[in-house]
Amino acid sequence: MQKRTNSAVVLIGLAGVAALGGCSNRARNDGAGGAGAGAGVTPTAKLDTREAGAPAVRPAAADASAPGGACPAEMVLVEGDYCPSVDQVCLRWMDPPGPYQNYRCAEYKRPMTCKEPREKKRFCIDREEYVKPGEALPIVNQSWTSSGEICASRGGRNCLESEWQFACEGPDMHPYPYGDGFVRDGKACNIDRMDLGQPGSGLRDLRAPITDYPKCLSPFGVHNMSGNVEEWSTLDKGKAPDRSSMKGAWWLPGKNTCRAATLGHGEVYEGKQVGIRCCKDAG
Numbered sequence: 001m002q003k004r005t006n007s008a009v010v011l012i013g014l015a016g017v018a019a020l021g022g023c024s025n026r027a028r029n030d031g032a033g034g035a036g037a038g039a040g041v042t043p044t045a046k047l048d049t050r051e052a053g054a055p056a057v058r059p060a061a062a063d064a065s066a067p068g069g070a071c072p073a074e075m076v077l078v079e080g081d082y083c084p085s086v087d088q089v090c091l092r093w094m095d096p097p098g099p100y101q102n103y104r105c106a107e108y109k110r111p112m113t114c115k116e117p118r119e120k121k122r123f124c125i126d127r128e129e130y131v132k133p134g135e136a137l138p139i140v141n142q143s144w145t146s147s148g149e150i151c152a153s154r155g156g157r158n159c160l161e162s163e164w165q166f167a168c169e170g171p172d173m174h175p176y177p178y179g180d181g182f183v184r185d186g187k188a189c190n191i192d193r194m195d196l197g198q199p200g201s202g203l204r205d206l207r208a209p210i211t212d213y214p215k216c217l218s219p220f221g222v223h224n225m226s227g228n229v230e231e232w233s234t235l236d237k238g239k240a241p242d243r244s245s246m247k248g249a250w251w252l253p254g255k256n257t258c259r260a261a262t263l264g265h266g267e268v269y270e271g272k273q274v275g276i277r278c279c280k281d282a283g
Contacts, residue, residue, distance in 0.1 A: 071124035071280075071283070072124065074126060074127060074128070075124040075125060076125055076127050076167070076220055076222050077122075078125055078167045079123075080120075080171045081171055082120075082166040083171075084116045084117075084118075086113065086114060086115065086173045086259065087113040090106075090108055090109070093106065094106045104253060104254075104255070105184060106183070107183050111172070112172065112173035112174075112175075114173065121162070121166050123281060124280045125159060125163065125167045125278070126222075126277045127222055127223055128210045128224065129223075129224055129229055129276065130275060130276040130278065136209040136211075137207045137208075137209060138275040139275050140205075140271070140273060140274055141272060141274065142270060142274050142276050143269055144158065144232045144243070144266075144268070146270070147276045147278075148232075151276065151280075158233055158234045158279070159231075159233045159234070159277065161234065161261065162236050163233075163279050164231070164233045164248075164279075165258050165259060167220050168222065168226075168248070168258035169259070170220060171219075174219065175257045175259070176226060176257060176258070177216070177219070177225040178226065185215075186253075188215040189224065189228065190213055190224070190250075191226060191254070192253045193206050196252055202272075206251045207228060207229060207251070208228055208251075225247075226256040226257075227248065227249060227251055228248075228251060229248075229250055229274065230247065230271070230273050230275065231246070231247050231274075231276060232274070233245045233246075233261075241266060244267045245263055246274065247261055248277075249262075250274075
């Protein structure tokens with residue numbers, strides 16, 4: 001089930017909530033077993049929810065250049081059957097009772113249940129968040145529009161939301177793109193940081209180089225699809241001017257699941273935590 005809620009932009013810490021901004025967002029967390037709250041403004045915060053259960057078999061990471069040069073060297077081939085709608089149930093929430101108690105899920109029930117017929121997918125996606133040549137940190141301060149322009153200059157495009165989600169969760173519909181996919185690990189990826197900034201001082205830049213967090217790897221071998229920087233995608237059935245979706249969250253204690261999304265910002269929004277990952281049709 002898809003849920004959208006309006007929520008104040010907040011910083012979520014283990015000790016409480018420190019407000020950094022007052023912008024409202026619409027957000028979605030498909031089938032996460034709790035209300036979805038969005039973030040993605042400067043400054044913002046997101047809350048994560050993930051699912052757990054017995055370990056599932058994960059497909060081997062695809063060779064980016066195989067088969068037959070289907071994708072450029074910097075991209076990964078993603079191919080398989082994608083589930084458009086998933087029933088995901090949280091078994092254990094992480095945070096104490098209060099308005100944010102149903103955001104970060106420690107463990108999800110397994111297996112996941114696909115509620116609609118699966119769809120065939122075959123496409124290429126960047127293995128890493130986009131980094132300018134000669135730099136170490138992912139690019140930020142990007143809009144959906146500028147992301148599309150940069151992707152086009154590289155022979156690609158903004159990923160469809162369904163493509164981004166499939167690359168993140170794999171055919172077993174894992175809520176989290178690392179480990180067994182069902183249990184949250186705040187150290188596997190650049191997430192759950194508490195030193196985000198202070199009211200009036202703005203958001204601290206806590207991006208990590210793409211060489212960090214080697215365990216933050218999806219079933220298809222795509223890196224950093226949870227945390228570090230948020231990434232633009234295009235809603236599969238979106239129409240201008242509401243085609244944009246922000247995926248993956250960033251370094252705050254947010255949902256950061258594969259299905260969570262921020263929908264409250266328009267196509268020209270830019271933020272200190274918003275970067276780029278491109279897709280293209282497979283050869």
